[in-house]
Amino acid sequence: MKATLFATCLGDQFYADACADAVRLLRYAGVDVDVPQSQTCCGQPAYNAGRRLEAIRMAQQTLDTFDSADYVVLPSGSCAGMLRCFYPDLINNDVERAQALADRTYELSHFLVEVLGIQDLGSGLKGKRIAYHHSCHALRELGVRNQPISLLKNCGAEVVTWEADEECCGFGGLFSAKLPEVSAAMADRKLDTLSTVDFVTSTDGGCLLQLSGRGNRRQLSVQFRHLASLLWDGVGS
Amino acid sequence: MTSVNPQKYPEASAQALKDKPEVRNTVTNSTNLANKKRTAAYQEVDSDTWKDWGRDVKSHALTNLDQYLEQAETQLLANGAKVHWAETAQDAQKILENIVLDHNISSVVKAKSMLSEELGINEHLEKLGVLVRETDLGEYIIQILGDRPSHIVGPAMHLSLEDCQRLFHEKLGTPLDGKPEILAAAAREVLREEFLAADMGISGGNFLVAETGTVALIENEGNIRLSTSLPRVHVALVGIEKIVPRLEDVSGFVQLTSRAATGQPIGNFFSLIQGPKRDGDIDGPEEVHVILVDNGRTRLLADDKAWESLRCVRCGACMNICPVYRQTGGHPYGWTYPGPIGAIIAPGMLGLEEAMPLPYASSLCGACVDVCPVRIPITELLVHWREKAVEEGFTSAIESAGIRAYTKAAERPGIFRAVGAMLRHMPLDVIGRALPILSGWVKERSAPESSAKSFMQQWKEGIE
16 A cells, blocks of 8 residues: 655654654555655645635645645644645635545544554553643544544553643644734643643644643653654554 | 723733733633533533534524514514614614613613623613613622623633622622622622612513514523513613524524533523513513614624624533633633634624734634534634635734745745754744744743754655
């Protein structure tokens, strides 16, 4: 099976090791991975800011890049949601191609479980206590709720209960820059309800950037690790 | 409503977090409880089917609004009620003023109504020398404190028990550690006298039934029942979007709204008002006036997408679940309807420029969409208003230039990655200075620990 990785702009720069771990995971699962060099940004920052014209241009660029891919896999629920839920409406001069791309697009854990049928990766997370933050877009746009948690559990991790696990971290792209105080308070609500864990993880680099940025500023001793990296740890040696 | 000022939201929200951090805890605790109750109440029924039904009935009523409003007027008149049409808040105030003068009204008891808040009714009546008393416990607290409601269902949600204990101690002489029941009893004692003395009762209306001309009201305290039946005149302020076609629809909506708002199968009291006291009736007002209010609603209805927000039944579920609202409560939003619903109806009702930047006061997390009992596509409508704001030039020039430059770069992968690499290695304070739009971000957070090499670089070099 072939799949094309869309690292996403944030992943490429800030979660590079997690993207590399995503490649390792997919290869471990027997997938032939391709990474086209013309990929940049899915256009979500522009779309969410109301910049429809700019969002269309980036969507078009992304569509052209991934048009021939069998599957597009992203280490991000938010960007995957952008392709799946909003491209067919945005690229309205080429709805068929946009819809076809949307139908072949998956967030990484979603792809592993739903397309590849993987349940068990290994036992490399034995004894680890992990808090899973539901990225809003993975949860609500893609319906990804149990897949990442069951993968983590099957790797031996204890996924702890967390009162605020389904609440927004306050990132929201430009939202966190436009309303930094409210956004930081949202991150604090997440961090303040956290029990003692080895790692906080999520499908999305944006959420982790926000939570770790706030956690580090408050000098909390919490470790943040992208889901792709934890799952690769889970495969073990 | 003392002032409408959504423009100040960014400063007001930051200020609220700084000056009143305890509000955040109070609101979080109250909304956590409301969310738990709603979730349980939705689970007891086939809530997906109920929501579809609620959406369809409301959409049908709104797409045939003219016809149903005329039918409602005919029925109301046949029931012996008087009907008034108010296009603006000033019109509504004037109509009310005339009723007050005609009937020589000197005191009014008010049942909870957000529309009256929107229209500035209390201030106007007080100017006329009329004694106005809020009778909903939350509204009563707000009134004696000289505050504003911060939530459309729980107007005093931003106040803690200790806040209320201090207030009641000062105003009504209850003990400083008086339990909620003691405070409620003290308020009830005061209010009982006011009910008996009042010349007029003012209420809102949860629903107005076209086929029967019935005003339907849901409540928990009994104060609406008293306000609408004891005084000799009852005035109901009803937004024109409150119309439902049939009486039978109300039986569905009272349950759906109660479950969404407070997690109850149905409110403790449910009043169906069919006009004034008839011959042989023991209770009831001599006159019932229904003021049908537009005040920006037809303007909102004219928007090809945002009209759907007029389905709102004012349950407050979107506020309870909203992580943005929960940090500050409703005051920083600067007008009657805070939270997600306020951010999508304000641009239509007040005008987009006046409502800025409320459509941006959301992380687009979508939690509100999941809980809305009438399936208003809230996040889609937030983006819709943002797109309009861009079209009409209401967003910042710096942001426009930034996103245009970003888009250009994104269309040239080589440049995009070169710029990305540069930003990745730049110290955070330098980024904050170089890109003003990110200055707030870096103020509240620490820099990410980015990997030494970008993913694309790693891919080129080969991933083991």
